[in-house]
Amino acid sequence: MKTRIELLEQLEEELTALRCRAYRAYSKEEFLSLLNSLLDTFPSPKIALENRPWIQSLDLDAHIMKENRHLLHLPSKERRKALRENNWEAAHTVQIGIGGADYALADTGTLVLFSSSSGGRWISLTPTVHICLLPIERILPSLDDLFPLLAQEENGTALGSAITFITGPSRTADIELTLVMGAHGPKELHVITLLF
Amino acid sequence: MKTKTEQFKTLAEKALGNEALQEALARACGHIGRMRSNAFQNFPEGETLRDQAHRIKTGVMDNLEVYLQRLETSARRLGIKVHRSPDAADARQYILGLIRSRNISLVVKGKSMTTEEIGLNPELIKNQVEVWETDLGEFIVQLAEESPSHIIAPAIHKSQKEIAELFAKKLGVPWHDNAEDLTMVARKFLREKYFRAGMGISGINFAVAENGTLVIVENEGNGRLSTTFPPIHVAVMGIEKVIPGMKDLAVFLKILARSATGQKFSTYMSFLQGPGRTDEDDGPEELHLILLDNGRSKILADPELKPSLYCLRCGACLTACPVYRRIGGHAYGWVYSGPIGATLAPQYLGLLRAKDLPMASTLCGTCASVCPVRIPLPDLLLKLRQRIQEQGGMTYYEKAFIKVWSVAQNHPSGYRVLPVLARKGMKLFPGLFPKGIPLSEETFHQWWHDENPD
Amino acid sequence: MDMVYPQTARDLTALLKNLGFKIDYPQAQTCCGQPAFNQGFFKEARNLAKRFLTIFGSSEVIVCPSGSCTAMVRKHYPELFSQDPPWLAKALERAQNIFEVSEFLTRFVPLEKIKAAFPFTVTYHDACHSNRVLNISEQPRKLLARVEGLTLIEMESSQTCCGFGGLFSQKFPSLSQAIGLEKLKAIQNSGARWVISNDPGCLMHIQNRIQEKKLSVGVKHLVEILVSR
Numbered sequence: 021m022k023t024r025i026e027l028l029e030q031l032e033e034e035l036t037a038l039r040c041r042a043y044r045a046y047s048k049e050e051f052l053s054l055l056n057s058l059l060d061t062f063p064s065p066k067i068a069l070e071n072r073p074w075i076q077s078l079d080l081d082a083h084i085m086k087e088n089r090h091l092l093h094l095p096s097k098e099r100r101k102a103l104r105e106n107n108w109e110a111a112h113t114v115q116i117g118i119g120g121a122d123y124a125l126a127d128t129g130t131l132v133l134f135s136s137s138s139g140g141r142w143i144s145l146t147p148t149v150h151i152c153l154l155p156i157e158r159i160l161p162s163l164d165d166l167f168p169l170l171a172q173e174e175n176g177t178a179l180g181s182a183i184t185f186i187t188g189p190s191r192t193a194d195i196e197l198t199l200v201m202g203a204h205g206p207k208e209l210h211v212i213t214l215l216f
Numbered sequence: 217m218k219t220k221t222e223q224f225k226t227l228a229e230k231a232l233g234n235e236a237l238q239e240a241l242a243r244a245c246g247h248i249g250r251m252r253s254n255a256f257q258n259f260p261e262g263e264t265l266r267d268q269a270h271r272i273k274t275g276v277m278d279n280l281e282v283y284l285q286r287l288e289t290s291a292r293r294l295g296i297k298v299h300r301s302p303d304a305a306d307a308r309q310y311i312l313g314l315i316r317s318r319n320i321s322l323v324v325k326g327k328s329m330t331t332e333e334i335g336l337n338p339e340l341i342k343n344q345v346e347v348w349e350t351d352l353g354e355f356i357v358q359l360a361e362e363s364p365s366h367i368i369a370p371a372i373h374k375s376q377k378e379i380a381e382l383f384a385k386k387l388g389v390p391w392h393d394n395a396e397d398l399t400m401v402a403r404k405f406l407r408e409k410y411f412r413a414g415m416g417i418s419g420i421n422f423a424v425a426e427n428g429t430l431v432i433v434e435n436e437g438n439g440r441l442s443t444t445f446p447p448i449h450v451a452v453m454g455i456e457k458v459i460p461g462m463k464d465l466a467v468f469l470k471i472l473a474r475s476a477t478g479q480k481f482s483t484y485m486s487f488l489q490g491p492g493r494t495d496e497d498d499g500p501e502e503l504h505l506i507l508l509d510n511g512r513s514k515i516l517a518d519p520e521l522k523p524s525l526y527c528l529r530c531g532a533c534l535t536a537c538p539v540y541r542r543i544g545g546h547a548y549g550w551v552y553s554g555p556i557g558a559t560l561a562p563q564y565l566g567l568l569r570a571k572d573l574p575m576a577s578t579l580c581g582t583c584a585s586v587c588p589v590r591i592p593l594p595d596l597l598l599k600l601r602q603r604i605q606e607q608g609g610m611t612y613y614e615k616a617f618i619k620v621w622s623v624a625q626n627h628p629s630g631y632r633v634l635p636v637l638a639r640k641g642m643k644l645f646p647g648l649f650p651k652g653i654p655l656s657e658e659t660f661h662q663w664w665h666d667e668n669p670d
Numbered sequence: 671m672d673m674v675y676p677q678t679a680r681d682l683t684a685l686l687k688n689l690g691f692k693i694d695y696p697q698a699q700t701c702c703g704q705p706a707f708n709q710g711f712f713k714e715a716r717n718l719a720k721r722f723l724t725i726f727g728s729s730e731v732i733v734c735p736s737g738s739c740t741a742m743v744r745k746h747y748p749e750l751f752s753q754d755p756p757w758l759a760k761a762l763e764r765a766q767n768i769f770e771v772s773e774f775l776t777r778f779v780p781l782e783k784i785k786a787a788f789p790f791t792v793t794y795h796d797a798c799h800s801n802r803v804l805n806i807s808e809q810p811r812k813l814l815a816r817v818e819g820l821t822l823i824e825m826e827s828s829q830t831c832c833g834f835g836g837l838f839s840q841k842f843p844s845l846s847q848a849i850g851l852e853k854l855k856a857i858q859n860s861g862a863r864w865v866i867s868n869d870p871g872c873l874m875h876i877q878n879r880i881q882e883k884k885l886s887v888g889v890k891h892l893v894e895i896l897v898s899r
Contacts (some may be wrong), residue, residue, distance in 0.1 A: 034480075071497075094497075099497050100492065100494070100496065100497055100498065103497055103498065104447070107411055107412070108411040108445055108498075111411070111445070111498070112407070112408070112411060127480075128480040128481050129480075130481055135493075135496050135499065136493065136495065136496065139495065139496060139497055140492075140496045140497030140498045140499070141440065141444050141496075141497075141498055141499065142444065142445075142497060142498050145437060145440050145441065145444065146441070163466055163469065163470065164466060167462050167463065167466055170462065171462065179489065180489070180493060180496060181488065181489055181490045181491060181492050181493050181496060181499045182444075182486055182487065182488050182489065182499065183486070183487040183489070184440070184484065184485070184486050184487075185481065185484065185485035185486075185487075186483070186484060187479075187480070187481040187482070187483050187484075187485075188483050189483070190435070190436055190437040190483060190484075191435050191436070191483055192352045192353075192399060192435060192436050193369070194351075194352040194353035194356065194369060194370070194371050195352070195356075195371070195374075195376055195379055195395040195398055195399065196240075196243075196375060196376045196395060197243065197244055197247055197248075197369075198376070198394075198395035198396075200395050200396045200399040202399075202400075202403065203352055203399055203402075203403060203435070203436035203437065203438070204350065204352075204403055204406065204436045204437040204438040204441055205436065205437025205440065205441070205483070205484065206437075225842075228842070228844075228845060229844060232844050232845065232848055538830060538831045538833065538849045538852075539845060539849070542845060542848050542849060543845070575838070575841060575842075576838075576841075576842055576845065577835065577838065578798065578831050578833060578834065578835025578836075578838050578846075578849070579708065579798070579835060579838075580798040580802070580830075580831035580835070581798055581799075581802035581803065582798075582802070582829075582830070582831065584802070585802055595749075598707070598708070598710070600710075601708070601709060601710030602710040602711075602712045603710070604710055605709065605710035605711055605712075606710070610709070610710070614709065614837075614841075618705070618706050618709055618711050618714060619714070621705070621706070622703075622706055622711070622714040622717065622718065624700075625700040625701045625703070625718055625721075626700070626717060626718065626721060628697070628698050628700065631700045631701075635673045652839070652874065652875070652878040653674060653874065654674060654874070654877075655673050655674060656673060656674060656675070656676050656677075658676060659672050659673050659676055660671065660672045660673075660676035660679040660680065661672055661697065663676060663680060664683075664695050664697065665697065668695075
């Protein structure tokens with residue numbers, strides 16, 4: 021039986037091998053500082069936040085807004101309609117998506133996202149950079165530990181229209197087997213584990 | 217794609233003479249094969265999982281209709297529209313019907329061998345629908361107006377230079393001399409298609425009967441994109457892809473990516489459980505599932521060849537096959553190639569139409585040794601050879617040779633005369649005899665007889 | 671073996687005699703039927719299988735210097751008679767005591783009794799039926815380790831098919847040749863002076879490729895090595 025930290029270490033090893041960047045934040049202050057430094061590496065980024073309650077409660081709006089950063093605000097109601105009518109321009113133009121993970125699988129470096137929690141799928145899909153926030157207690161040893169939990173959470177609406185398993189940034193080797201990141205999905209995947 | 221299985225010998229010969237193809241295949245199959253082998257070496261549970269996977273598939277095929285009905289019920293409960301298509305024409309019609317009724321002019325496609333199998337793209341294009349393959353390899357092959365040559369690496373036969381030229385010519389972009397830039401060209405070009413498309417079409421890797429979950433596995437993200445933004449998502453699935461429950465799904469997911477590319481998991485696995493919800497930003501408004509038969513129930517009814525349906529379309533047998541490695545996918549003349557293609561083609565297209573494919577194997581068994589669901593491919597090929605032979609698929613010369621040879625083997629005197637005749641015959645009529653067999657002057661029989669007279 | 675490499679059969683006779691075994695060679699024997707079977711002529715194969723089982727009916731143990739023939743009897747004979755209980759019983763019984771030569775030796779002969787000398791570099795080709803149907807891979811190597819002066823150099827992917835495939839080589843000669851040439855590359859890269867295997871079909875095919883490319887690599891059956899002094 022691995023401890024939380026051991027699971028986290030295993031996860032970080034897998035993430036690194038997958039060309040993700042893995043970070044730890046032991047406090048909210050550390051987290052905000054980390055996030056700000058990461059965002060600083062992008063000139064004038066357009067950012068979107070997942071609609072997850074616990075991410076909203078972090079009040080990132082206030083803490084990460086700087087002059088050169090543009091945070092996308094979508095209406096709280098009828099977002100879907102608005103996005104579709106606007107030809108998904110938001111999904112088109114956002115460079116950095118910040119969201120959470122419902123679970124992570126340590127033995128494969130996989131993030132598990134329920135579309136109901138994320139409020140949709142696009143934030144982990146269309147931006148060039150995906151920053152995923154992962155509460156440490158959500159790290160499971162493997163797929164076998166996740167499936168019983170899926171059965172429990174399932175009541176038709178809890179999980180959403182899609183459960184997405186993300187193992188590394190988007191990649192392809194279709195051209196002469198040369199590995200290229202960011203084929204269609206995000207080119208960079210940053211995982212910040214929250215230990216507070 | 218136009219089926220060319222009858223031209224196998226010619227196409228194979230042509231492929232053997234294509235040096236660039238030979239190089240590409242050697243490199244690709246070598247690399248992918250090593251990845252697969254490394255993945256299983258570091259994975260002790262792998263062998264048990266493969267056994268389990270085989271058992272699950274056997275159980276599914278023994279009760280396919282039950283599972284399909286359960287799937288239909290579960291899927292409908294999730295708001296998925298389910299349609300059974302007996303054949304390719306029906307599936308195409310269903311999709312066209314949707315396209316016409318919703319006035320759709322642009323369709324994006326995730327990677328799907330099944331949609332190739334039913335000849336979907338040509339039909340859509342014929343009906344003035346703009347179709348774009350979004351998997352990079354498929355996109356390249358589409359621009360080149362060719363068919364894919366490998367299940368998981370469709371453009372394996374094309375060099376980077378050829379691709380650069382293709383993009384410059386067909387997309388009007390400058391020449392790019394590296395894979396990264398070329399990939400970004402494709403990424404940029406296809407981006408807006410996902411958002412403008414009226415329909416996204418995909419395949420399905422697994423469908424879980426117990427709760428209606430549809431699973432799509434990929435590395436690029438184009439599958440997710442094609443099935444998230446267009447208002448309609450149509451998933452085309454061979455009926456054999458249904459599995460009983462989530463715990464069965466776990467078994468397959470653990471061995472699929474390892475078998476295909478050596479990864480623990482593919483980058484994205486999407487468990488789709490219905491169209492987009494009202495509280496979600498995205499997801500299709502409608503999700504249609506087409507359960508495609510197209511000859512599968514015929515195979516299902518054949519107890520000897522039923523295991524052909526266990527295939528996960530991972531491509532491991534192609535990569536491992538010494539024959540595929542030398543001729544590539546196009547020589548097989550059909551959408552499925554390699555050992556599994558050689559097994560399926562005669563069953564789907566007709567024994568005599570595809571008779572050369574099962575014969576073009578040394579029965580080395582490497583395919584079976586890497587198949588994640590342990591399909592006994594060499595045994596299936598042997599059974600197909602038997603049926604082809606019985607249906608008159610062997611040449612007159614082959615039949616005569618085996619018959620004469622068999623008679624000689626059944627009669628010791630004939631058996632002993634044969635090599636003498638053969639030696640003489642080979643000198644006089646070299647064309648009639650198998651080549652490269654150095655017959656000895658004295659046989660062992662003769663030697664033993666001389667040594668042990670009684 | 672009888673017609674192409676009788677020397678190997680003679681060597682096997684000598685080897686087994688020297689190890690103290692009483693050898694019988696049913697002279698009526700012809701062929702196990704594999705060529706017919708592989709081409710889909712199951713009826714003809716069945717007839718030859720019946721003949722084989724009858725001729726060898728009273729033999730306690732069969733030793734065979736060919737992995738593919740052994741595989742034919744052990745694996746495919748029961749399949750051929752799956753609908754014929756009396757013959758199936760015979761086939762199953764025979765499957766229990768037919769052995770490829772390296773299986774036989776490593777199983778029934780204490781390794782110390784194997785004495786041979788062959789002071790050269792060799793590489794071993796794992797013939798497909800032996801390797802993947804009969805799971806033979808350790809046995810030949812154990813035996814080769816007993817040969818004085820012999821250096822075994824493993825070639826890259828020794829388990830890859832040589833391209834012979836029986837009548838495949840006649841039906842698809844260019845393919846067969848091309849696959850064989852890749853095996854030849856591996857043999858060359860190993861730097862070994864001799865290539866060894868336990869299947870006469872493979873040996874013949876590899877020998878033909880060597881002659882084509884005029885390489886100075888020799889070809890020998892495992893048994894020939896084991897009787898070398």
